[in-house]
Amino acid sequence: MKKILVVLLMLAVATGVFALDGDWSLKGGAEIGTLVDLGAKDAGGNSAPAVIWGSGFNIPYGGYGPINGQLVVGYNWESFASGITFQNRDGGSIDGWFDWSGENYKFSADANLGALITNNAAAVTDSNFGRLWGYYNFLNGLVHLEVAYKARDNDGDKLWVSDQTAAFAKKTDLSTVSWRGDITGGPIAHGANGRGPWGIGGDYFTKVDHDQMLLTNVVLSNLNFGFMMKKLFDTDGYGDWPNKGAGSVKFVDGVLKKLIVGFKFDMQPIQVAAQFRMDDFGLYFGGRWFIGSVTAGLSFTGLLGSENPKEMKFGGGVSYNPGAFGASINAYYALVKDQPSSAGDPAGSTQIGIVPSFFYNVIPTHLRFQTDFGFYLNGGKNTDNSKKATEVAWAVQPQLIWNFLGTGADDGYYGASGGWSGRATGIIVRYRLISGVDGIMEDNNKLDVTFRWNF
Numbered sequence: 001m002k003k004i005l006v007v008l009l010m011l012a013v014a015t016g017v018f019a020l021d022g023d024w025s026l027k028g029g030a031e032i033g034t035l036v037d038l039g040a041k042d043a044g045g046n047s048a049p050a051v052i053w054g055s056g057f058n059i060p061y062g063g064y065g066p067i068n069g070q071l072v073v074g075y076n077w078e079s080f081a082s083g084i085t086f087q088n089r090d091g092g093s094i095d096g097w098f099d100w101s102g103e104n105y106k107f108s109a110d111a112n113l114g115a116l117i118t119n120n121a122a123a124v125t126d127s128n129f130g131r132l133w134g135y136y137n138f139l140n141g142l143v144h145l146e147v148a149y150k151a152r153d154n155d156g157d158k159l160w161v162s163d164q165t166a167a168f169a170k171k172t173d174l175s176t177v178s179w180r181g182d183i184t185g186g187p188i189a190h191g192a193n194g195r196g197p198w199g200i201g202g203d204y205f206t207k208v209d210h211d212q213m214l215l216t217n218v219v220l221s222n223l224n225f226g227f228m229m230k231k232l233f234d235t236d237g238y239g240d241w242p243n244k245g246a247g248s249v250k251f252v253d254g255v256l257k258k259l260i261v262g263f264k265f266d267m268q269p270i271q272v273a274a275q276f277r278m279d280d281f282g283l284y285f286g287g288r289w290f291i292g293s294v295t296a297g298l299s300f301t302g303l304l305g306s307e308n309p310k311e312m313k314f315g316g317g318v319s320y321n322p323g324a325f326g327a328s329i330n331a332y333y334a335l336v337k338d339q340p341s342s343a344g345d346p347a348g349s350t351q352i353g354i355v356p357s358f359f360y361n362v363i364p365t366h367l368r369f370q371t372d373f374g375f376y377l378n379g380g381k382n383t384d385n386s387k388k389a390t391e392v393a394w395a396v397q398p399q400l401i402w403n404f405l406g407t408g409a410d411d412g413y414y415g416a417s418g419g420w421s422g423r424a425t426g427i428i429v430r431y432r433l434i435s436g437v438d439g440i441m442e443d444n445n446k447l448d449v450t451f452r453w454n455f
Helices: 002-018 113-117 121-125 251-258
Strands: 023-037 051-054 068-077 080-087 093-101 105-112 131-138 143-150 213-219 223-230 260-267 270-277 282-291 294-303 311-320 325-336 349-363 367-380 391-403 426-435 444-454
Touching: 093 113, 105 113, 223 251
Parallel strands: none
Antiparallel strands: 023 051, 023 068, 023 444, 068 080, 080 093, 093 105, 105 131, 131 143, 143 213, 213 223, 223 260, 260 270, 270 282, 282 294, 294 311, 311 325, 325 349, 349 367, 367 391, 391 426, 426 444
């Protein structure tokens, strides 16, 4: 009976919406890919025949984004926007979302409608409950206050972030990858999964994606600064409402001590940013300098608290991009001192990475050829404090990126026309070869092809 009532309510609301003035829209797409493992090995570590499996672009090295097709039905009316997404990912789902944007505030939510209809409360409040966040802008936009139970992904905003050469790499064990929007990896670049092996870009302290948080940011013309607190709205406690007991997050240790403060100054041709997390003396600072087609940057990330293993990474680089072609070179020094880190690095590990890259728009309207290289010197100390022998790893990844629509040679999966929200239709051919070092960087010899359609 409850399911029937929910469906009837949805139909009633939909009937009312159709009667309103507004704009309807349709968009969608599909992604089908395949991956060939040319370096497959059997249980004994011996070479085995090449194997193949279906795969989305981000599955092999990121652990998300399987073969998928989806249709989005959208509706916009004045300050209100909503939509329903139908997709076959993860066995199929129907997701609903809405945004309400006022003059100086916004509220957004989305959830798995299938879980709501079936009254699956556990699914709704966990992974199938997508986003629930909102913000207020006070004093004509001078102060931005954002509250989130399930935050948006702010990777594109990069709050209080500049150069990311020294950002920590994500974990490589897909079973323990955290999407909690924190520094979950370590400074050492790894091999087959996550951000590795290149180790350029990664997590920073203010990165959020489905996090709980309270953010205050003061926005001036060339300067913004503020603080972020996480886990304020945690619902893991004892008992059930209305007799729920104390929560499981300690207010001082779990919230106040993890307070993050930061700032960013941006005035051409200079950009500078810094962040500080209190409990583990986490420090990030970075800067970039822009002049014409050249961009140069430096950055540092460190966990320097006395009760934690010292982890730090320092790096920088320069890139040249006049448009039709471009090249960059980045380099960093990373250190894990005294004991194993959360990323699984051996005690006393060090890594020097040199990461060149270049691209050429073979057909400026359609086709880009891009290649990334990586050279890594791995050393440090063993657990008995003896010096390790330096070991060298290297990686190369050429790609062909074909934009079928001819709207410009694109720069990758999340390029100018990329993403489900864009109009990317084309093919990406990628080959990744890694000669690794045991325990630090896995060998890899894989070819993958991804076909994408969007409208």
